[in-house]
Amino acid sequence: MTKISDELLAAYADGEAGMADRAAVERALSQDARLRRDLERYRRLRQEIDRSFAPVLSAPTPTRLRKAIEAAAERAAAPAASLRRRLKRDCFIPAALAASFAAGLFLGVALMRAPGDDSRLLAASPALAAALDSLHDAEAIGAVRILASYRNSELRVCRRFSVSDGRLPVEGLACFAEDGAWRLAALEASAPADAYLPAGETGGLDRLTALMRPLPQDELEAFLAARRDRP
Amino acid sequence: MDAQRKELVDCIPRLRRFALALAGDQSDADDLVQAAVERALRRLDGFRQDGRMDSWLFKIAQNLWIDGQRARRRRGRHVELEFAHDLVGEDGRRAAEQRAAVADARAAIARLPEAQRLVVAYVLVDGQSYRDAAANLGVPVGTVMSRLARARKTLEQAILGEDGSDDQNQR
Structure with a gap:
């Protein structure tokens, strides 16, 4: 099984991976629970960051x-x-x-x-x-x-x-x-x-x-x- | 000219969010936004008509922040976490983070080393593409990816808590 690097996994989650890489990541994800957890954690991290910074985006300029x-x-x-x-x-x-x-x-x-x-x-x-x-x-x-x-x-x-x-x-x-x-x-x-x-x-x-x-x-x-x- | 100014003002909410990611504190962030907008307005005529206002403005803010960080270092007010990191070592840092309460995303980002914080501000906070972030930072896309990967590990630890070991997490 190809080793999926942290960089590549993030790129996949961020929609930045190319077609071939995407396929490789998806293949690996289907076989590797650890990788699925990594992906899930990264998505949760992005959600947390969005949530944390959302108020300033909608706040009126002071x-x-x-x-x-x-x-x-x-x-x-x-x-x-x-x-x-x-x-x-x-x-x-x-x-x-x-x-x-x-x-x-x-x-x-x-x-x-x-x-x-x-x-x-x-x-x-x-x-x-x-x-x-x-x-x-x-x-x-x-x-x-x-x-x-x-x-x-x-x-x-x-x-x-x-x-x-x-x-x-x-x-x-x-x-x-x-x-x-x-x-x-x-x-x-x-x-x-x-x-x-x-x-x-x-x-x-x-x-x-x-x-x-x-x-x-x-x-x-x-x-x-x-x-x-x-x- | 007026259209440009309006475009500039329209960027301000996003710029405030970006600055907050860099500065870590809303008041410092707004100081940074103000300084960036002031500089941008002074140079508005130098702004390329075909350029992107947001990139230009973010880059001004980025450079001001980097300059400010340098000045702070020269004054020796605080130890950069990069160095602290080296001193304590990976294990010590991990342990400290595990003890600490799960931190707010903003606070966790504010503790990242500068280079990682910039990438996080562009990609994770503002949602820019790796390519745009790389262009603004003047580094290759691969550098953005590796900084992002390092930052991501640190942030996941700090915000989501320790990842359970393989056995514990798999039922």
């Missing part, structure tokens, strides 16, 4: 993990990293940002000083904050234009904007935080022809906003009214 993943999606969509690299590499860029609007330099400086810091406050950036607080979509003040408005998964209002002075067009996404200040969720160069951006670091804003619900007109009106009438 909130902590879901939030972390959403945050990661936002960070991934925030090519601020690539912009930061450019800012470090190329001194002309902060100057261009500064030229684009008063808040620009502040933005650039904040990004350079706090790489990876998620609490990039825009409160100190009055021109941008004013635009975020008061403009309807598609309206502009100076170099700042509001492009679209959304509600993120935490039901916060987020607004996509562009800053453009013809030298370094930038697009960003700011979300209105619980503490009553705007936070920069993402910032990216809006792909100027001369810019070198490593593959995979453009289009992040599109990915980010695609996850969000567009803000209905009446909700935007209510939000703007609340910002206008705030004490």
